[in-house]
Amino acid sequence: MKTYTFCYRSLAFIALFIASACARNPVTGKRELSLMSTEQELAIGKESHPSVVATMGLYEDKKIQAFMNEKGKAMANVSHRPELPYQFFIVDSPVVNAFAVPGGYVYFTRGILAHFNNEAEFAGVLGHEIGHITAKHAARSQKSQLLSTIALIGGAVLAPQVVGQNIEALQQGLGLLSLKYSRDHESESDKLGVEYSSKIGYDAHQMADFFGTLKRISENSGQAVPQFMSTHPDPGNRFSRVHELAKDYQAQHPASYRVEGDTYLRLIDGITYGEDPKQGFVENGQFYHPELRFQFPVPRGWQSQNSPSQFQMADKDGKSAMILMLAKGNSLDEASQNLVKELSLNVLESTKTTINGNPAYVLISRQQTQQQQGQPQQAQDPKTALQIGTWLIQYNNAIYALHGLSSAADFTNAFGTFKQVAGNFQSLTDPDKLNRKPERIQIKTAPRDGSFREVMIGLGMPASRVEELGVLNGQKADDRIARGKPVKVIAR
Template sequence: MYTPIYYSRLTVFLTLLLIAGCSRNPVTGKREISLMSTEQEIAIGKESHPSVVATMGLYEDKRLQTFMNEKGKAMAKVSHRPDLPYQFYIVDSPIVNAFAVPGGYVYFTRGILAHFNNEAEFAGVLGHEIGHITAKHAARSQKSQLLSTLALIGGAVLAPEVVGQNIEALQQGLGLLSLKYSRDHESESDKLGVEYSSKIGYDAHQMADFFGTLKRLSDKSGQAVPQFMSTHPDPGNRYTRVHELAKDYQAKNPASYQVDRDQYLQLINGIMYGEDPRQGFVEKGYFYHPELRFQFPVPNSWESQNSPSQFQMAAKDGKSAMILMLAKGNSLDEAAQNLVKELSLNVLENAKTTINGNPAYVLISRQQQPQDQQQQQPQQQDPKAALQIGTWLIQYNNAIYALHGLAANANFNSSFNTFKQVAENFRSLSDPDKLNRKAERVFVKSSPRDGSFREVITALGMPANRVEEAGILNGLKADDRVKRGTLIKVINR
């Protein structure tokens, strides 16, 4: 039984812990709780980097990488933390994104590099990502999560009956608080992006224009979320705010700020666009992998996502999903044993079989809770909600593939036939059209005439149904006027 003296000592201990963790933020200049030292930040970056590379892969382009290193080092020198060992990488993903990891690791996807239309847009986003590092946003997020947890624990100590009845609502409230922290961090990084890119000579108004591109991408995908539930501020709102920040900075620091459009476009001439078919692609209800020479069906209306390490697909209702990955082991038996151990599986059924001439092993399992969780939360276990997994281990071309079908116990039987149909149609790929499929790339061409963007891009060979896509890529609207000789990005194989 805990006593008031215990709580008093606990409070004193936590207070001393928080005071000891205080340091001055290099960006704001304010003293704040810091639970992550510079050495820890650097260690996190080093530990995270191999996982990033394994998940996304690196995109090899010496000219682009040299450019990124040059601008990154120049910006690091004018940042609030010039002594960090910054490293810059291009990851092999078509998604339009950039992100930073503590300790100075900055990543740009080839997808975002293809969508920039000048060096100034690139520099603004580079400054934004470096800003996440210099402002120690990872450490500050860790602090907010700790304080939220302490607040929840404190509430449970002071009034356990109230917290017990409202625990879910409290956790949701704390989650929204964390979102607010994240939006504040994004806004702070936008401001740093303006400052840092301006300091190395670029026009930060172009950074704002790129948020216009993000807004169009968001609208086109139909996946925009309300601003109050997003970890990032709305791109349309950021467009306006960053223009204001750039205008204010340039008024206070008059200079000749560069855009450098043509130089950048020539730099990305030939960059890969969209999915790399050599790593696998979905077409007309099938997933094809030319490099590994196999194929299998994708259930109707399921959504999918591919990466170098695994292929995932799921029903839109979220009740069932499948994942393909390499299994560990030199034989089917060894792969099955490793799988059961690593995933803590309780095997209900297992059998050896063949799938289109390939040796295979089928397991039906449930994932077990760790023993300590079973002891701590026995009342929360719901048999219907337990995860059930159907796994097909398939030996093919000197490798063993694990194809997992996942669903809650209550939905597993109704999903099993779909899982089985996919697995039993795993087969070799021999279609020359699929095996020799080339990636699309961005090519830079000169406009052959004066006219609207629609007229120019059509004259350059883009089909009418891709005019909007090409417009987003070029940062232009269909009716925008284009002069003869203007460099334009087109998509082709």
């Protein structure tokens, strides 16, 4: 009877909590569970912004920034949450991406800006990102994660012997459910992108065409994933759906919708394209960092990604990876102690050495699993335990941490590659690499009528980059280009 009373009171408390946490969504108009107030959204944005800037850096271009602020303010005014203090930023990354953080923070990479071909494409994606904020997708994702956890715990209470045997499958199933929530959010934001960009006068069909560009980028990178395993709907599916959304909106709201291709191309004339050499670049199997004046090899076939805060590379099968970052500390001893503490490492081996004349430490360690207070340390499964080989290298008044990561089971095979990379960390002295200038987008006019391929070659572009340039311009190699049409080329 006492147990029944306790459960009844607990359920009543949960019901009261859920009822009090319900709020009307500004986009859907429906009442729904919300565990994040507007004040919390603002706090998250304010707290996250410095991390975004530290990780990616800001790209300084007053003309493009002013344009983004102008269009962002106009779109915010017609959105479902015009009262938020929206802020818009360009981050210094070549990756084609845009994202939003709760509280009104919207970010475009210079990579995505280089790939837009008109103001309407820009406006559609800007509306999409503002849509994530107005529809409170961060709060709704938090809700879905909570409900998934409750469902899992509830199952364990009701039938522990069943859940215990199928816990991994249940967690995987709940994970796929979370992915579905994300795809639903993306689709809802696509609809809002059409609505918001149309309200400020742009043709949302151009937003759909940009998804064609994204699909080509995905296919050319070889990183396409099945739609059911992606947090974003397939770009090809979005291309068709957004065209339908734009068609329906324009049928209900007849007007003259703008594209503004030439004005946008003039705006981005000179924007940095691809990796900025001063932040480091990969060429002929080597990573070079001109500003920090060092280099080291990239294993054959490995993929890499660079940012202002770290350089990452990994083999294609995902069994091993390496990360370079600055270590915290004024000496190798201090850096080693900080590293072990911050990453909860169990050091198996440690050695002092030198690498091309630079003092260094080598640490072999495993990351300790979390355990409850008072419980004995459990043995880790070598198939899943993370083993790390770390080279701490003192160079030019800084200490760099070069981590090699793999499962404990694969570490012996991977260690030779890790050691070869770390052992070839050395000073960069080649003037060609030290003085390398970034590539930039330049706007030229087609010198004559012809195919896109003919026009590019006529403008001095190599045949090997025609597909890359086609993606940049939203053109296929055999598409016809009229004489005098502005096009993007790549130059230093």
